[in-house]
Amino acid sequence: MMSLIARGAWALVGLFVLLTTGLGAETRHIHVLKIFDDHNRDYVIREGCRSIGFGIDEEVAQMEAHLGVTNVITYDIKGDNFNLAYLDQVLDYEMAYQERDIVILVFVGHGFRSPDTRGPFPELYFNSYTESVNYADIQERILEKNPSILLNIVVACNVTQTDRGAPPPYRSVNTPPATVSLKGGVRHQSLYEGLFADEDGVTKIINLVSATEEYYTFISNDGGIFFNEILYTLQEALAGYPYEGWQDMCQTIMERTVSRSEHLGLSQQPYCSYHLRFYPVELSAPAPHSLLEPSPCALAARELRQQQRQDLRELRRRHRREIQQARQHGLDRNERRLLGQQQRVAYESQKLRHEQEYQRRLQLCQ
Known part of the structure; x- marks a missing residue:
């Protein structure tokens, strides 16, 4: 067993060395899109937005320090700006220049599926069914800009909704969260550089969605089981636990979420994936399009x-x-x-x- 762990650790070190060559030369900004339904009538959703926002801020501050990033730019698509028109403005103009930067998108709110919804992503609900958009459409808009990394965190339900007379249903759980022991130790700059390295002509896409097709998300005041498992796993990886990259981390997040949900008598199945999109080094500007007419x-x-x-x-x-x-x-x-x-x-x-x-x-x- 020890020899297997040692080989895994050396393989991870080799991967990090391979991936760190381009980071310092390109990535200078982190863009954080917080798409939060923080004016929702439900207290649990509002508190969940607050807790998740705090957790994201903490992790981004660590990234900024360990990666030597020049600027962190946050786009608050929440409160009175929680609408498609403002999101469209951010994607269409505010983010026009972030080529080869790191983009972190976090959505917390209602989600649903229509009978004709295809793929694993939910429709994101911006206060009405007529003002909703599938997450895949937002992701494509960001990928057009050729970031180095796109990290997506979506906390929303993903169940087919045919009754358009009421907002999409969701599930809350307010039992005290289970105590989880985090790996101790100092975070390592080389591990940050390995996970968030910029490779020319490649965008790394990490999708962390709280519910796959036809599953509910259980949200709580502390952000919910799924989001906390993201934090736990990321903190372990950056403190030296020998994960074999993002794919291994995605699998761990899913397994732990399912296990902890079942312990509370809940059924929650996340969707997590990691893949690469390859680009030519130089891209002509794509024809603009809008989420709205x-x-x-x-x-x-x-x-x-x-x-x-x-x-x-x-x-x-x-x-x-x-x-x-x-x-x-x-x-x-x-x-x-x-x-x-x-x-x-x-x-x-x-x-x-x-x-x-x-x-x-x-x-x-x-």
Whole structure:
């Protein structure tokens, strides 16, 4: 048994060494999309959103520190902004420049299936059935932007709903959570670099969905069994437990969720997967499309938005070249961080000019 563990550990080390070569050269931002139904009438869902948001913030702060990432950019699609129009704005423009960055998307809210829903992902419910979208559509919008890693966490039910007179049903559980012993030890930078390395021309996609087809999600004030198993497994992996990469971690998350749910007399079956999408190194900008049918006014302004997105992409590429040149000239980490902050100011200034110009165009259109 010890020899098997030793071989597994050496194989993991070899994998990490192989994967860490590209991280420092490309990934400088982490983008976190929090799509939270945190104004839901149900207290348990609201508290679940709060707990999950706190857990995500803690883990992202650790990633920022261990990966040496320049910026963490959070998009709060929640509260009054929990709607498809705002999500569409974020995907269409706010995230236009994040090529080769890490994207973490977290949805917490109602989910359902229609009789014609295909695939493992649920329809995400934005306060009405007419304002719902399958998660696969959101994922494709993000993948068009060619991130290095897309980590998806979806906490929602996935059961066929034919009664459109009421919101999708869900299940809550408020029994005290089982005590779980976490692996102790210091987190290792090399393990972060192994899991979150950037490989040129490849996007790593990790799907962590709380319920597969025709299963409910059981959510609780602390975020629920599934989300906590994600945290436990990630913390173990980054403290040195010999997982064989994301696929092994996905399997562990599923098995533990099922086991702990059964211990409480619940039936919950997550869907977790890891796969790669390969791209050519250079991609032409894809034709934009929307999660919503745009109004005539929005159509009139879309051409301007397209040009603005392209301007941001060019600015992003220039900034990446500047950071690469700074490394080549031996600038230390503090100097590179200062350069990154200056670039962030330049980006925000350009984005503000874009928004002012865009709003003027919309007013003329009206």
